[in-house]
Amino acid sequence: MEIQLPDIEEIKLEDVLIKRRSVREYCSSPLTLRELSHILFAAYGVTDERGFKTVPSAGATYPLEIYVNVRDVVGVEEGVYKYIPERHSIVRILDEEVGHELALAALKQMFIAIAPIVLIIAANYERTTRVYGDRGFRYVHMEVGHVAQNVYLMATSLGLGTVSVGAFYDNEIREILKIKEYPLLLMPVGRKIE
Ligand SMILES: Cc1cc2nc3c(=O)[nH]c(=O)nc-3n(C[C@H](O)[C@H](O)[C@H](O)COP(=O)(O)O)c2cc1C
Structure with a gap:
């Protein structure tokens, strides 16, 4: 199943820093598809016809993959999805959401289980190290930042x-998501409690 995400609107950046x-x-309220769309676009969206993205990448090698655990987004079935930047879409890879399992694997940081979505940013180091050798490892870590x-x-x-969230057991996260890449950061996203 592939879900086309809404187009991006311009959002002013003043005061955000x-x-x-x-x-x-x-909050316990769900996110909208528009909010999910904006978050994924910011993370690794394609911004020009050459395939360049919202983030810089050493040699434009783009070693990262973005997965998202969807627990509560209006109109989106729960589960784990892979972001496809080229099509600005998400493809479901697991039929059940795994927020609780992710939280346990992240040293019981249970806010991860409460969040309506959790991004998992994972690396395929080889895409960068085959160009830059061992120096590529540091480039991948800079890119995730x-x-x-x-x-x-x-x-x-x-x-x-x-x-x-950088504190978690790598192999547990890989097993939960059934992915071959190396997870570098988890980012739960939710509505702030004002
Ligand atoms: C690489 C990295 C790993 C982090 N890991 C965690 C984590 O596992 N759990 C957590 O609650 N916060 C984590 N943080 C967030 C820091 O605690 C937070 O950025 C810091 O307290 C400064 O607060 P601020 O982000 O609100 O400015 C991490 C931040 C970075 C940059």
Whole structure:
């Protein structure tokens, strides 16, 4: 099943840098497809015909894959989806949402289980190391920081909250998601409690 995501509207960025904060408590209300669309576009969306994206990438090698655990998004069935930047779409890879399992694998940071969505940013190192050798590892780690900051800023500008989560057991996350890439960051996103 593939779901076409809505087009991106322009959102003003003023004051977002000042407002950005890590948020670990979320309302119980669902996200909209529009909000999910904006978050994924900010993370790794394609911005020109050459396939270049919202984030810089060493040699435009784009080693990252973005997965999203959907627990509560209006009109989207729960499950784990893979983001397809070229089509700005998501494809379901698991039929059940795994927020609780992700939280346990992240040292019981249970806010991850409450979030309506959780992004999982994972690396295929080979795409970058085959060009740059071992130096490619650091380039991949720099790129994930660019992605995370974009997600923070977009979430903030939409009135949502997120946090970079780096504390988790890599192999457990890979087994839960049944993915071959290496997870580098989890980013739960939800509506802030005002
Ligand atoms: C690489 C990285 C890993 C992090 N891992 C976690 C984490 O596992 N759990 C968590 O609650 N916050 C985590 N954080 C968020 C930091 O705690 C947070 O950014 C810091 O307290 C500063 O607060 P601020 O983001 O609101 O400015 C992480 C941040 C970074 C950059």
